[in-house]
Amino acid sequence: MAAPRPTIHEVARAAGVSISSVSRALNGQTSNPEMVARVKAAVDEVGYVPSAVAQSLKTQQTGQIAFAMEDIGNAAYLAMVREIQPRLREDGYRLLLHATGADVQDEIEVLESLAQKYVDGLVLCPIRITERHIAALRAPAVPVVVIGQLPAGVDVDNVRTDSRLGARLAVEHLYAAGARRIALVNGPADTVPGQARHAGYLEGLAACDLPVDETLVEFADFQVDAGREAAARLLDRADVDAIFGANDLIAIGAMHALRSAGRSVPDDVQVVGMDDTILAATSFPPLTSVSLGSRERGGLAADMLLARLRGEPGAARRETVPPALTVRESTRGVAA
Amino acid sequence: MAAPRPTIHEVARAAGVSISSVSRALNGQTSNPEMVARVKAAVDEVGYVPSAVAQSLKTQQTGQIAFAMEDIGNAAYLAMVREIQPRLREDGYRLLLHATGADVQDEIEVLESLAQKYVDGLVLCPIRITERHIAALRAPAVPVVVIGQLPAGVDVDNVRTDSRLGARLAVEHLYAAGARRIALVNGPADTVPGQARHAGYLEGLAACDLPVDETLVEFADFQVDAGREAAARLLDRADVDAIFGANDLIAIGAMHALRSAGRSVPDDVQVVGMDDTILAATSFPPLTSVSLGSRERGGLAADMLLARLRGEPGAARRETVPPALTVRESTRGVAA
DNA sequence: TTGAAAGCGGTACCAC
DNA sequence: GTGGTACCGCTTTCAA
Numbered sequence: 066m067a068a069p070r071p072t073i074h075e076v077a078r079a080a081g082v083s084i085s086s087v088s089r090a091l092n093g094q095t096s097n098p099e100m101v102a103r104v105k106a107a108v109d110e111v112g113y114v115p116s117a118v119a120q121s122l123k124t125q126q127t128g129q130i131a132f133a134m135e136d137i138g139n140a141a142y143l144a145m146v147r148e149i150q151p152r153l154r155e156d157g158y159r160l161l162l163h164a165t166g167a168d169v170q171d172e173i174e175v176l177e178s179l180a181q182k183y184v185d186g187l188v189l190c191p192i193r194i195t196e197r198h199i200a201a202l203r204a205p206a207v208p209v210v211v212i213g214q215l216p217a218g219v220d221v222d223n224v225r226t227d228s229r230l231g232a233r234l235a236v237e238h239l240y241a242a243g244a245r246r247i248a249l250v251n252g253p254a255d256t257v258p259g260q261a262r263h264a265g266y267l268e269g270l271a272a273c274d275l276p277v278d279e280t281l282v283e284f285a286d287f288q289v290d291a292g293r294e295a296a297a298r299l300l301d302r303a304d305v306d307a308i309f310g311a312n313d314l315i316a317i318g319a320m321h322a323l324r325s326a327g328r329s330v331p332d333d334v335q336v337v338g339m340d341d342t343i344l345a346a347t348s349f350p351p352l353t354s355v356s357l358g359s360r361e362r363g364g365l366a367a368d369m370l371l372a373r374l375r376g377e378p379g380a381a382r383r384e385t386v387p388p389a390l391t392v393r394e395s396t397r398g399v400a401a
Numbered sequence: 402m403a404a405p406r407p408t409i410h411e412v413a414r415a416a417g418v419s420i421s422s423v424s425r426a427l428n429g430q431t432s433n434p435e436m437v438a439r440v441k442a443a444v445d446e447v448g449y450v451p452s453a454v455a456q457s458l459k460t461q462q463t464g465q466i467a468f469a470m471e472d473i474g475n476a477a478y479l480a481m482v483r484e485i486q487p488r489l490r491e492d493g494y495r496l497l498l499h500a501t502g503a504d505v506q507d508e509i510e511v512l513e514s515l516a517q518k519y520v521d522g523l524v525l526c527p528i529r530i531t532e533r534h535i536a537a538l539r540a541p542a543v544p545v546v547v548i549g550q551l552p553a554g555v556d557v558d559n560v561r562t563d564s565r566l567g568a569r570l571a572v573e574h575l576y577a578a579g580a581r582r583i584a585l586v587n588g589p590a591d592t593v594p595g596q597a598r599h600a601g602y603l604e605g606l607a608a609c610d611l612p613v614d615e616t617l618v619e620f621a622d623f624q625v626d627a628g629r630e631a632a633a634r635l636l637d638r639a640d641v642d643a644i645f646g647a648n649d650l651i652a653i654g655a656m657h658a659l660r661s662a663g664r665s666v667p668d669d670v671q672v673v674g675m676d677d678t679i680l681a682a683t684s685f686p687p688l689t690s691v692s693l694g695s696r697e698r699g700g701l702a703a704d705m706l707l708a709r710l711r712g713e714p715g716a717a718r719r720e721t722v723p724p725a726l727t728v729r730e731s732t733r734g735v736a737a
Numbered sequence: 738t739t740g741a742a743a744g745c746g747g748t749a750c751c752a753c
Numbered sequence: 754g755t756g757g758t759a760c761c762g763c764t765t766t767c768a769a
Contacts, residue, residue, distance in 0.1 A: 112516075115517065117517040118519065119763040121763095123762080123764045138479065162496045180406065180450035181452065344680065347680060420747080421756060421757075
C-alpha cells in the first residue's frame with residue numbers, strides 16, 4: 066500500500082546516469098543507443114512511469130480536453146460525445162465530462178475555471194448565452210469551441226446547425242403531407258433552442274400560407290413526460306391534425322398523449338420530432354424526425370479544437386451543419 | 402492572446418506580502434482578516450486563478466476520477482455515468498471518460514496508465530477479465546472499483562448484479578402471465594452477459610417445469626435491427642407466445658418483428674426486455690423490462706471509491722444489486 | 738553526448 | 754502571524 070512510486074531519480078540511479086539523460090532517452094532526444102538501452106532497462110527494473118502531473122507543470126499542457134453540456138443523457142449530446150472522444154484519443158487527449166444540468170451558473174463556472182488550466186481546451190454546448198458567458202468567452206485561458214448559436218460579435222470558434230430551418234422543414238413536410246392545423250409542442254421558451262424552433266415554426270406556417278394560431282403552441286421541458294402532458298393540454302383545447310415536437314422526447318410524449326386520446330398516428334394526427342435519435346427509429350410508429358447532425362457537429366468541433374491546439378492561427382471559424390428530414394411512419398409524406 | 406496568466410508571485414507583489422501569506426490567505430489558514438482582505442483585493446486586481454496542475458503536483462491529488470467502459474452509447478453505462486458524475490462533483494472531483502470500444506488491450510492500458518497518476522481513482526467496467534487485468538488489479542497505483550463479475554481471489558472493491566437471476570425473473574413472470582412457449586432472443590453466445598442470460602433462461606424454464614426447446618433460442622447482437630431479424634427467424638420456424646429479449650434493444654426489435662408478422666403485443670405474444678432503459682418506458686406498447694440497477698451500481702461504485710479516497714481502510718468490499726422487474730404493457734402479468 | 742541546475746506554480750515547514 | 758525556502762517530478766538550457 067505504501068510503496069512510493071519511483072521517480073526519474075530512481076531510474077537515474079539504477080542506470081547510473083543523470084536524470085537529464087533519463088528524460089532525454091525516454092523522449093527520444095538521445096542518439097546514443099547504448100544510453101537508451103541502459104535507461105529502458107532501468108525503467109523496467111524499478112517499474113518507472115512518468116508522472117503526468119509533473120510533465121504537465123513543466124510542459125504547460127495537460128493532454129486533456131473538456132466537453133461541457135447540459136446532460137449527457139440527452140441523445141444529441143450523447144451523439145456528440147461518441148464522436149468527439151475517439152478523435153481526441155487519436156491525438157492523445159483525454160476527455161473530461163462536465164454535465165451542467167442546465168444550470169447557467171454552473172456553465173459559467175466551467176468557463177471561468179478554465180483559468181485553472183486543468184485542460185488544454187473546451188467544447189461547450191451552452192443552453193443560454195448570458196453576458197457573463199460573453200465576458201468569459203472574450204479571452205478564454207484555453208481554446209474554446211462553442212456548439213450552438215452565438216450572438217454576433219462573439220469571436221469564438223463555433224459550429225452550429227440551423228434548428229430554425231429544421232423546424233420550418235418539419236412544418237413544410239407536414240403541410241405537404243396534408244396537415245393544416247399544425248401544432249407545436251416546444252421546449253422552454255426562454256432557451257435558445259426553444260426560440261429558434263418557435264421562429265422556424267412560424268416561418269414554416271408563413272411559407273405554407275397557414276394562419277398563426279397561438280392556441281396551437283404549447284411548452285414543455287425537453288422530456289417525454291413533459292411532452293405528454295403538454296400535448297394533452299393542447300388536445301384538450303384545440304383541434305389539430307399534426308404535432309411538431311421540439312425534440313424526439315417531446316414528440317414521443319405527444320404520441321403517447323394521442324394514443325390515450327384515442328387518436329391514431331399518422332391517420333388522425335401526424336407527428337414529427339427533432340434530433341433524429343434512436344428513439345425516433347425505435348418508437349411505434351417510427352417517428353419522422355429532423356436531424357440536426359449532432360454527430361457531425363461533435364466531430365467538427367473536435368477537429369476545430371484540435372487544429373487550434375496544433376497552433377492553427379487565424380480568426381474565429383464558423384461551420385454550419387444543415388438540418389435534414391428523415392421520413393418515417395409517423396407522417397404520410399414522402400422524403401423531402 | 403499572449404498575456405501570461407499571473408502566478409502567486411504577482412499576487413504577492415501586488416499585495417506587498419509573501420507568497421506564503423497569499424497561499425495561506427487563499428486556503429483559509431490565516432486568522433488575520435486584514436491580511437486576507439489585502440490578498441483577496443490583490444487577487445482580483447491581477448486576475449489570479451491558482452494553477453490546478455501546480456497544486457496537484459504539490460498535494461499529490463488531481464481531483465479527477467476516471468470511468469472506463471466499453472461504449473457510453475450503451476444505455477446501461479450511460480445510466481451509470483449520470484449517477485456517478487453528480488456524486489463526484491459533490492466531493493469536488495472531475496470526471497474523466499474512457500470509452501474502450503470493447504478493446505481489451507485498451508482497457509488494460511487504462512489500468513496500467515493509472516501509474517501516471519493523472520487521476521485519483523478509477524471505476525472500471527471490464528468486458529472480460531484477463532490475466533493482465535488481474536495482474537494490473539493486484540496493486541493499482543490508485544483506488545479502483547470494478548463494476549461487473551470478478552473471479553474469486555481478485556482483491557478489489559466490486560459492485561455487481563445478477564443478470565442470470567434477472568433472466569430467470571423474466572421467464573417466471575412470463576409463465577405467471579400465462580405464457581408456455583417462451584422464446585429467448587439472446588445476445589452473442591460468447592459474451593459474459595449472453596451466457597448469464599442463457600443460463601438464467603434455462604433456470605427459469607426449469608423452475609416453471611417447462612421443457613427446454615432449443616428451437617426457441619435465437620442470437621443477435623445487442624441491437625434493434627439484429628433483434629428484429631433474429632425474432633423474424635424465430636417466428637418463421639416456431640410457434641411462441643412470449644419472447645424474452647436479452648436487452649431492451651433486442652426486445653424492441655422483436656416487437657417490430659411481431660408487428661410485421663401481424664401478431665399483437667401482448668395479446669398474441671408477450672415480450673420482456675432487460676436493462677429497463679428509457680426505450681422500455683417510451684416504446685409502444687411500453688415494455689416490461691428487468692432492471693439490472695445500472696444507476697444504483699454506478700452510485701454504489703462512486704460511493705465506494707469516494708470512501709477509499711477519504712482514506713477508508715479495510716478489505717475489498719463487495720456489493721450486489723439485485724435485478725428487479727418493471728411490469729408494463731407488453732406483458733399481461735402483475736408486478737412481481 | 739552528458740550532467741548540473743534553473744525553473745514550472747504552488748504548499749508547508751521552519752525560523753523569526 | 755509572517756516571510757524565507759525546500760520540494761513536488763519533470764523538461765530543458767547551458768557548460769563542460
